[in-house]
Amino acid sequence: MKLPAFLTALLPAFLHRYWKIFTRPVALALWIILAFGFFSGIIFWGGFNTLMEASNTEAFCTTCHEMHDNVFQELKTTIHFSNRSGVRASCPDCHVPHEWTHKIVRKVQASKELWGKITGKIDTPIKFEEHRLEMAKREWQRMKENDSRECRNCHNFEFMDFTLQANRAAALHSTALASGKFTCIDCHKGIAHRLPDMEGIEGWQTERAGPSGKNKTNPHSQ
Amino acid sequence: MTNPAQLIVRVLMATTLVTVIIAFAAKESETETTSDPVRVESLRGPTPIDEEGKPPPVAKYPKQTDPYPMQYVGQPPPIPHSIRGYEITANSNKCMMCHSWQNSVRMKAPKIGISHYMDRDGNVLADVAPSRYNCTQCHVVQANAKPLVPNTFSPVDSLKKQ
Incomplete structure (x- = not known):
């Protein structure tokens, strides 16, 4: 492509020279640039996804003692860790979306957890227990908003056989869940980890009967 | 000769003595019967202490x-x-x-x-x-x-x- 005549007169000579180089580059240079871009793209993209997958394993999650000593130990006793048929859900199966775009969003959000790790927000069992409700609520909210998407990666409602379920499970799955009014997490809280204090949580109306003495005597009964 | 009162006392003393002897003998025989080794089975059953017991099947x-x-x-x-x-x-x-x-x-x-x-x-x-x-x-x-x-x-x- 030639520079218009009026511009040739207007522009300084060195710009004129560069224009020539960029409009008519050596053919080989073009291929070198393309090849470089292609291979660095593979390396970058592959490396990125490999790193992301590496950070998406149970082994990676449990390298932090916060996860290993608390939630991972709790998971071990549940059906999602060990069961008759040997299928296992590991940490990211439930806590990281499987679909790529959602996964990236969650991964970016998770960078906040690195800050928590550095500042030692939950680095003792007591501190962990203090924040258990806050953390659990965040996960319940996330699950509720995405209609328990991570549950449904394995548990597909379409393929449920109500006749094989216990009567009370079938009764609720065929009504509350089928209508879309309720999602998995509404009932199935604490299936993989110990629960926080559930006072005031929807569906868990019973008050704590522990030593906190919240069970006040009804003054009208006497 | 002894008078009837003395006789009664003697008879009473003799019966008391006999009763005491019988009682002691009975107690003796009682302890003999219970001195057999007591067979108490713990939860591990009759497995000897130096052997690993076979656990019962897990309850379903x-x-x-x-x-x-x-x-x-x-x-x-x-x-x-x-x-x-x-x-x-x-x-x-x-x-x-x-x-x-x-x-x-x-x-x-x-x-x-x-x-x-x-x-x-x-x-x-x-x-x-x-x-x-x-x-x-x-x-x-x-x-x-x-x-x-x-x-x-x-x-x-x-x-x-x-």
């Missing part, structure tokens, strides 16, 4: 069964369904999701007894009494299990026949 609970008939008045009803993974802690009580008075109607589940809302002095509380909070202390998952020890229990109906 049915996922869901019809409720068994009650055996006596005031019996804590056994649980006719699996409770695997149900958490009963100071933080939460999974059973109450269906069996509390707030949830039982909606969940079509039996409501826990009114006694569970009273403390031991009979005061009615706003929620489950702490003394009744630990469900599995009295209620167990029902299973057609053999009695661990022999017993002569018979259901309360047997009283009517007497």
Whole structure:
């Protein structure tokens, strides 16, 4: 492509020279640039996804003692860790979306957890227990908003056989869940980890009967 | 010659002596019979202490069964369904999701007894009494299990026949 005549007169000579180089580059240079871009793209993209997958394993999650000593130990006793048929859900199966775009969003959000790790927000069992409700609520909210998407990666409602379920499970799955009014997490809280204090949580109306003495005597009964 | 009074005293003394001797002899024979080695079996059974016992098979609970008939008045009803993974802690009580008075109607589940809302002095509380909070202390998952020890229990109906 030639520079218009009026511009040739207007522009300084060195710009004129560069224009020539960029409009008519050596053919080989073009291929070198393309090849470089292609291979660095593979390396970058592959490396990125490999790193992301590496950070998406149970082994990676449990390298932090916060996860290993608390939630991972709790998971071990549940059906999602060990069961008759040997299928296992590991940490990211439930806590990281499987679909790529959602996964990236969650991964970016998770960078906040690195800050928590550095500042030692939950680095003792007591501190962990203090924040258990806050953390659990965040996960319940996330699950509720995405209609328990991570549950449904394995548990597909379409393929449920109500006749094989216990009567009370079938009764609720065929009504509350089928209508879309309720999602998995509404009932199935604490299936993989110990629960926080559930006072005031929807569906868990019973008050704590522990030593906190919240069970006040009804003054009208006497 | 001895007079009758002395005779009576002598006879009495002799009988006392004989009674005491018999009593001692009986006690002697009694201790002899119980001095045999007592055969008490611990949970590990007759396995010698230096051997590894064979554990009994793990108990299997049915996922869901019809409720068994009650055996006596005031019996804590056994649980006719699996409770695997149900958490009963100071933080939460999974059973109450269906069996509390707030949830039982909606969940079509039996409501826990009114006694569970009273403390031991009979005061009615706003929620489950702490003394009744630990469900599995009295209620167990029902299973057609053999009695661990022999017993002569018979259901309360047997009283009517007497």
